[in-house]
Amino acid sequence: METLIGGSISKLKQLLADKAVSSNELTLSYYKHIEKHDANINAFLCLTKELSLKQADSIDHLIKSKAELPILAGIPTAIKDNLCLTNYPTTCASKILANYKSPYNATTVDNLIREGAIIVGKTNLDEFAMGSSCENSSFMTTKNPCNTDYVPGGSSGGSAASVAAGFSVIALGSDTGGSIRLPASFCGIVGLKPTYGLVSRYGLIAFASSLDQVGPMGRSVEDVIYAMQSLIGNCYHDSTNIKNPFAENLSDGNFLDVLKSSQSDKPLKNIKIGLIKELDNDGINHEIRDSIKNVIKVLTDLGASVDEVTLPQINAALPVYYIIATAEASSNLARFDGIRYGYRHKEAYSLEELYLKSREYGFGSEVKRRIILGTYCLSSGYFDAYYKKAQAVRRLLQNEIFDQLNTYDVLLSPTAPETAFKINEKTSDPLKMYLTDIATIPANLAGIPAISVPCGFDKNNMPIGFQLMGKALSEKQLLNIAYCYEMATSQKYLRQFNNN
Ligand code: GLN
DSSP states (O other): OGGGTTOOHHHHHHHHHTTSSOHHHHHHHHHHHHHHHHHHHOOEEEEOHHHHHHHHHHHHHHHHTTOOOOTTTTOEEEEETTBOOTTSBOOTTOGGGTTOBOSSOOHHHHHHHHTTOEEEEEEOOSGGGOOSSSTTOSSOOOOOTTOTTBOOOSSTHHHHHHHHTTSOSEEEEEESSSTTHHHHHHHTOEEEEOOTTTSOOTTBOOSOTTTOEEEEEESSHHHHHHHHHHHOSOOTTOTTSOSSTTSSOGGGGOTTHHHHSOOOSOTTTTOEEEEEGGGSSTTSOHHHHHHHHHHHHHHHHTTOEEEEEOOGGGGGHHHHHHHHHHHHHHHHGGGOSSSSSSOOOSSOOSHHHHHHHHHHHHSOHHHHHHHHHHHHHHSTTTTIIIIIHHHHHHHHHHHHHHHHHHHOSEEEEESSSSOOOBTTSSTTOHHHHHHTTTTTHHHHHHTOOEEEEEEEEOTTSOEEEEEEEESTTOHHHHHHHHHHHHHHTTTTTSOOOOOO
């Protein structure tokens, strides 16, 4: 039974198909592992055992009837707790939603369930996905399974920890400024932020609507490919969802092809890679820079060419993000007023007092900081100076990135300027925390896909990740390059499990 934890999707599905294990047994073995170890990690805010055992029964039924198994049949999957799951809490790790139960599924959750995934639980996050360390959760701090003195990254830290600890094979996260990729790199797993609009946002509690995207996290590129294939599909509840995204070239939307492509001698021979100069300087930890040099060596050995490119506007990415994201958040979070959803303060004697007290008690300090900042940026006297200016600079940065992507297939950088830091190391200085996202934010501002892949370890044995960004809807190419890298390095940077 032991090898079930840490098994890949293809391996587990084979075991199920061969009847070496039933979906029920597989699910229970994951719960056993969670029950033994999660008290030490704090990945889950809530477990969904009743639901998952029901789902496992239907998979076992399918196996018995010898029906073809869907892509994720029987695969234990964790869901970030800002995605709705029918009749289970969706708290966003906030006191204001502590008692909220969703009456419907997010489309992404529906898609995974349709493909046979077993939902094991809902994972911890920074409150409303605002943060880079999971320390902004109102309920608990998730710890990094590689070393529990360290943060797992954020905001999808619970999802990353779940995969890295072997509590689930894959997990869903959301990424507004790096929240899938940063925790993936801190925990030594793979995370993909899809093109804006490719994956539905319906049922994702909004943080910053022009930046938010749901995406998969997994132990290997291969597992992320299966998860990604299950996530796409038209969603008529989300007006920003791209309808028939691959209509012009259907094969661009078949990510599973990547697994079938032959790993010839030079599989990347026509690929042109741009190394982002502004993310390869003294501000980046030298062990990370050394790992990136090794990544370049592997990719060039596979036939790719690598040149340095420059994106001068990248220096404006953080300020632009913190204006646009906070402005959109202040507007999105106005709905939490104590009337319609979640927490309502008991001792309020006027409508205004009800709003004030409910929000005062319900929101944590980072969320309040951002609401205040965003409201200020949108106020009539300052709108032009901040919000409008930020949108203009966003466009300049987008144009710079698009220009480079006309010449280069993908842009390469570290995922983060440093590896995981210790719990409490940055909590007193929000600006320092914000700086961790310098490499990930540009992809959100430009709406393009980006993937983080493990590529090494620092002197404390904490994982290092590299990032590839590509043109809109170039997920298949990103996954292909990442997969070739993973094969060429014999998957040696994948999370290992000792199964006890
Ligand atoms: N760390 C960034 C922030 O705090 C990004 C968060 C995210 O992607 N959800 O806003």
